[in-house]
Amino acid sequence: AQSVTQPDIHITVSEGASLELRCNYSYGATPYLFWYVQSPGQGLQLLLKYFSGDTLVQGIKGFEAEFKRSQSSFNLRKPSVHWSDAAEYFCAVGPIMEYGNKLVFGAGTILRVKS
Amino acid sequence: NAGVTQTPKFQVLKTGQSMTLQCAQDMNHEYMSWYRQDPGMGLRLIHYSVGAGITDQGEVPNGYNVSRSTTEDFPLRLLSAAPSQTSVYFCASSYGGQKNTEAFFGQGTRLTVV
Numbered sequence: 001a002q003s004v005t006q007p008d009i010h011i012t013v014s015e016g017a018s019l020e021l022r023c024n025y026s027y028g029a030t031p032y033l034f035w036y037v038q039s040p041g042q043g044l045q046l047l048l049k050y051f052s053g054d055t056l057v058q059g060i061k062g063f064e065a066e067f068k069r070s071q072s073s074f075n076l077r078k079p080s081v082h083w084s085d086a087a088e089y090f091c092a093v094g095p096i097m098e099y100g101n102k103l104v105f106g107a108g109t110i111l112r113v114k115s
Numbered sequence: 116n117a118g119v120t121q122t123p124k125f126q127v128l129k130t131g132q133s134m135t136l137q138c139a140q141d142m143n144h145e146y147m148s149w150y151r152q153d154p155g156m157g158l159r160l161i162h163y164s165v166g167a168g169i170t171d172q173g174e175v176p177n178g179y180n181v182s183r184s185t186t187e188d189f190p191l192r193l194l195s196a197a198p199s200q201t202s203v204y205f206c207a208s209s210y211g212g213q214k215n216t217e218a219f220f221g222q223g224t225r226l227t228v229v
Contacts, residue, residue, distance in 0.1 A: 009155070036220075042222065042223075043220055043223045044223075090157060092158075095209070095216065100147075100163030100164065100211075101148070101163075101211065101216065101218065102163065102173065103158070103218055105150075105159075107155050
């Protein structure tokens with residue numbers, strides 16, 4: 001069965017420090033992978049996606065993620081965190097076409113940024 | 116370009132009341148879905164539709180009904196609200212029949228059942 005694990009429920013980093021959010025997945029075929037961000041009281045915004053090709057993908061707001069097939073991981077990184085990055089981040093795998101392009105989400109990682 | 120629009124944004128219901136969460140998309144997407152988001156559980160699929168007139172159940176369908184009479188609209192009905200349905204609900208849409216497609220999400224509806 002497909003699943004996504006985000007091992008860190010909460011992460012706190014200082015403003016200006018680097019960030020890495022972990023994501024591990026289980027998926028039978030070649031996965032399509034996504035990172036979404038949800039700012040407080042807001043909806044879901046797509047940060048980046050991996051479909052194929054270069055395993056290092058660039059996204060919006062200075063984020064990047066690296067797909068490592070051997071480790072079944074798709075970790076999200078940012079070299080220098082800004083206070084406005086405080087939000088909840090979700091990793092997702094899919095789409096599962098048998099269920100209307102369903103995405104399987106991880107439980108989320110809440111990022112706190114301290115000044 | 117509005118994308119996916121959900122209404123209302125906030126709602127408080129009493130136990131036993133019914134209501135409909137509205138979702139509309141203007142991207143001519145075939146596929147639409149409803150998810151609920153609960154702390155520590157990510158998003159879970161409630162119902163989905165692969166086209167007008169076609170709906171099916173996701174992981175957590177109990178207590179919810181859907182219909183898809185048009186390509187644009189996919190309302191979610193709570194038949195008799197329960198406190199366990201307190202959650203944030205997201206509607207999503209995407210092109211169908213292909214894997215390399217991204218899902219577009221609405222802004223969410225925050226529902227509290229008291």
